[in-house]
Amino acid sequence: MLLLLLxxxxxxxxxxxxxxxxxxxGYDGDLPFYFETGYIGVxxxxxxxxxxxxxxxxxxxxxxxxxxxLTGGPGxxxxxxxxYEVGPFTFDLxxxxxxxxxxxxxxxxxxxxxxxxxxxxxxxxxxxxxxxQQGYDSSATKESMDLYEFMRKWLQTHPKFxxxxxxxxxxxxxxxxxxxxxxxxxNGNMEGLFPxxxxxxxxxxNPMTLADSDINSRVEYAFYKSLLSIELYESARHHCNGxxxxxxxxxxxxxxxxxxxxxxxxxxxxxxxLEPDCATLSPEPRRLLRRELxxxxxxxxxxxxxxxxDHITWCRSYNYLAIYIWANDESVQDALHIRMGTVPKxxxxxxxxxxxxxxxxxxxxxxxLLRRGYRGLVYSxxxxxxxxxxxxxxxxxxxxxxxxxxxxxxxxxxxxxGYTIKYNDTVSQLVFATVLGAGHTAPEYNPKQCLAMIxxxxxxxxxxxxx
Numbered sequence: 001m002l003l004l005l006l007x008x009x010x011x012x013x014x015x016x017x018x019x020x021x022x023x024x025x026g027y028d029g030d031l032p033f034y035f036e037t038g039y040i041g042v043x044x045x046x047x048x049x050x051x052x053x054x055x056x057x058x059x060x061x062x063x064x065x066x067x068x069x070l071t072g073g074p075g076x077x078x079x080x081x082x083x084y085e086v087g088p089f090t091f092d093l094x095x096x097x098x099x100x101x102x103x104x105x106x107x108x109x110x111x112x113x114x115x116x117x118x119x120x121x122x123x124x125x126x127x128x129x130x131x132x133q134q135g136y137d138s139s140a141t142k143e144s145m146d147l148y149e150f151m152r153k154w155l156q157t158h159p160k161f162x163x164x165x166x167x168x169x170x171x172x173x174x175x176x177x178x179x180x181x182x183x184x185x186x187n188g189n190m191e192g193l194f195p196x197x198x199x200x201x202x203x204x205x206n207p208m209t210l211a212d213s214d215i216n217s218r219v220e221y222a223f224y225k226s227l228l229s230i231e232l233y234e235s236a237r238h239h240c241n242g243x244x245x246x247x248x249x250x251x252x253x254x255x256x257x258x259x260x261x262x263x264x265x266x267x268x269x270x271x272x273x274l275e276p277d278c279a280t281l282s283p284e285p286r287r288l289l290r291r292e293l294x295x296x297x298x299x300x301x302x303x304x305x306x307x308x309x310d311h312i313t314w315c316r317s318y319n320y321l322a323i324y325i326w327a328n329d330e331s332v333q334d335a336l337h338i339r340m341g342t343v344p345k346x347x348x349x350x351x352x353x354x355x356x357x358x359x360x361x362x363x364x365x366x367x368x369l370l371r372r373g374y375r376g377l378v379y380s381x382x383x384x385x386x387x388x389x390x391x392x393x394x395x396x397x398x399x400x401x402x403x404x405x406x407x408x409x410x411x412x413x414x415x416x417x418g419y420t421i422k423y424n425d426t427v428s429q430l431v432f433a434t435v436l437g438a439g440h441t442a443p444e445y446n447p448k449q450c451l452a453m454i455x456x457x458x459x460x461x462x463x464x465x466x467x
Contacts (some may be wrong), residue, residue, distance in 0.1 A: 016040045018054075018157065019337040024089075026326060027103040033088055033111065034057050037336050040157075042149040047135040050150050051127035051343070053118040054077060055088045055111045055160075065165040065200070065458050068151060068181070070121060072208075072441070074143070074171025074357070076349040077126030078118035079454040081171070083323060085443040086450070087118065090182040091322045100329055101322035108447035113455045114162065117154065121147055121177075124353035129342040139356035143179035151185065155195045165200040167458075171441040172387070175207020176357075179365035186372055201375030203454070206441045208382050210395040211400035212245050217391030218270070219244050219261060224390070225273060228264055236261060270385035271316070272439025320348055363395050370399065370428040377431050377457050379439030381445060382418065389434050396432060400427050410453075410463040417449040420463045433463055434453035 018038030023030050034056035039049045057064040071081035088109040092102040110116060120126030122143040123136055130136045138146075155162050168182040182202045190197050196323050208214055223233040236257035240247060244261075247254055269277035326332055327346040370376060378396065380389035401423035409416045410433065420433040433453060438445040453463060461467045 016046075016153065016157070017337070019325075020118055021335060021337070024103060024335050025329060026098075026100040027089065028351060031089075032105070034061070035088070039339070040150050040153050042146045042153070043135065045132075046428070047131045048123045048146060049129055049131065049339075051078075051120045051129075051338075052150075052154070053087075053336075055082075055109075055118075056251060057113065057115040058109070058111050059113060060262070061115050062160070063164070065167055066161050066310065067110065067114045067116045067167050067169045067203075068147070069116055069118045070147070070168075070170030070174040070177055070181075071118075072170065073125065073349055074122060074140075074173050074175045074177075074355050075125050075351055075353045076172075076451050077327075077346070078120045079126055079327060080320075080323065080348050082118045084319065085171075085441060085447075087116070091319075093322070094317055099325070100332065101326045106447070108443075110443075110451060110454055112451060112460055114167075115164070119147065119150060121150075122353060122355055125351055125356075127336075127338050127343050127346065129339075132412070136214050137354045140180070140359040141447075143355075144177055144184060147177070147181045148184035148188065151181075151197065151437045152188070152193070152195060153319040153411060159195070162195050163198055165458075166198050167201050167203060168199075169203040171205035171207065171443075173208050174361050175204045175209045175387070176211075176359055178202050178204050178207075179362045180359070182369055182374065183365050186369065186374070189446060194243075199374065201377070202369065203377040203379070205379050205443070205450075206381055206387055207378065207392065208387050209362055209392065210398075211357075212243075213394055214387045214391040216242065216244050217388045217394065218385050221385055222261070222265060223267075225385075227268060227273070228261060230258065232260055232264070268385070268409075269316075270440075270443065272381075272384050273385055275439070276313045276315055278313075278317050289413055323348055353447070363398050366430075367399055368400070370425060370430060373427040375429050375431075377433070377454075379433040379435060379442055379450075381440060381442040382434040382436055383445075384440040384442075386440040393432065396423070396430070399423070399430070401430060405421035405431075405462070405464075408464060410464075412449050412452045415445070417452065422462070431457060431463065 017041055018036055021035045021037055036054040039051055042048050042050060069081055071078050088106055088111045089103045090106045092104045095102045120128040122138040168178050170178045179202060184199050185199045187257050222228045239257050240254040244258060267277050269275045378392060380392050382389055405422035406423045407419055409422045410420045411417055416436055418434040418436045423430040435442040435446050437447055443450040456463050456465055456467045459467055
């Protein structure tokens with residue numbers, strides 16, 4: 001069966017494509033913006049077929065920036081970022097019982113100010129696939145090179161966007177991938193490779209960047225949010241020497257402190273500390289200091305919803321039920337021009353991909369990009385304990401940038417939307433911002449504030465302005 005499947009997939013070998021999508025099941029009428037989907041083959045034999053969604057700016061697509069958007073995971077579909085975070089349409093969650101699930105326009109889509117390409121990467125994510133079994137093996141290094149090749153080929157088939165300002169963007173685990181892709185593009189430009197890309201900078205939200213440090217910061221964050229006592233926090237910091245991941249198993253005092261910390265936090269949803277913890281629905285125990293979101297996996301939730309319960313606590317995972325129904329519907333896949341048979345079942349996050357996290361520190365990529373004059377925006381939901389903003393500020397400190405604008409609030413409609421700080425070196429600028437009350441990831445929780453943030457930053461305005 002596997003051989004037959006690969007032979008079938010091979011019939012699409014080397015075939016890049018793009019199709020205009022004028023309407024979608026669940027949306028009334030034609031889409032009021034330009035929307036395109038397609039595949040671009042990468043690799044020596046183009047065995048990896050990366051699927052993408054492209055939405056043109058709703059403002060001035062001929063002039064507005066072009067953003068490449070990467071959803072995290074690794075293995076989470078671009079469609080999740082498109083629908084639940086920054087894309088032009090979303091589900092009407094107030095009408096959950098319609099079939100197909102009802103789509104509505106997103107008033108806070110980032111396509112209000114930019115054109116956006118959403119890519120299912122790495123291979124095995126979303127609707128991306130390989131024509132060979134070996135092609136499914138990937139890593140952070142390979143994914144970043146695949147995406148660089150993707151962008152070169154995409155701009156060759158869309159040359160009218162080659163002069164638009166280009167930004168590489170993404171969140172969560174893509175905090176590792178985004179600066180790597182931007183760095184490859186910068187190198188390609190320096191080497192004179194075609195097409196030259198008008199790279200201006202990058203954005204990362206709630207990012208993994210320096211993995212162990214990011215995860216270690218969860219303990220400090222929990223203390224600052226009053227989830228741990230000062231006695232327990234100080235004891236753990238002393239006994240564990242500030243390292244709660246690489247623990248010597250002979251260090252009994254540290255292990256005992258970590259057991260108490262996990263007990264304090266076992267019912268906290270680390271994706272958004274104020275929301276119910278749906279991981280308790282899963283039979284698999286959860287630990288605070290492992291590298292995953294800490295929420296229940298979608299399949300656990302979907303199985304749970306099938307069980308009769310008299311009283312079901314609301315969980316954020318409820319919002320994801322609609323996307324499983326919608327994306328696996330044949331009429332939807334036909335409208336999106338999916339190559340039938342290439343992906344047996346669409347999943348929001350594919351945790352079974354063959355992927356090596358062979359890069360766990362991208363601080364130097366940030367350093368090199370900033371030295372070359374590129375702009376950076378780093379933002380964090382301040383209620384996110386997956387990759388807390390405290391850890392993000394620590395790795396930013398390693399860049400040794402000068403602070404040109406001290407920590408201060410930024411506002412939307414007269415209300416504090418978060419806090420921001422601006423850094424400069426001799427040629428570049430980095431802006432960091434928190435998003436007040438947002439979790440992992442910020443645009444899913446506070447879309448209005450995040451649109452205001454990206455609008456100001458892309459326009460080269462301070463976040464503290466009122467653009």
